[in-house]
Amino acid sequence: MPRNSASPLPPEVAARLEMLGARIRDARLRRKFRQVDLATRTKLSRSTIEAIERGSPDTAIGAYARALWVMGLDREIDLIADTALDAEGAALEYQPGERRVRVRKGLDNDF
Secondary structure (H helix, E strand, O other): OOOOOOOOOOHHHHHHHHHHHHHHHHHHHHOOOOHHHHHHHHOOOHHHHHHHHHOOOOOOHHHHHHHHHHOOOHHHHHHOOOHHHOHHHHHHHOOOOOOOOOOOOOOOOOO
């Protein structure tokens, strides 16, 4: 019986997970693996592989990563939330006028 998510995902996020699952399925098929073969290699259950390929948000991210690793596709995980690619975050970080500046006190020559 499928579990219900604590809160539903925004539709665009759910669609991205479904696309990821479809790409994982395509990669499995190109390698001529059956679901049971991928399950054996990843040490996951076949039902977990099915959930990954559906793009289930209830499936642990580690299961997705393990499936990608077995097929040699895990290197691209480094690009997820890479700060070097986060243009919006960089723009927010360097907004003028939002920085706090400490004013230095003048030196007192009183000894």
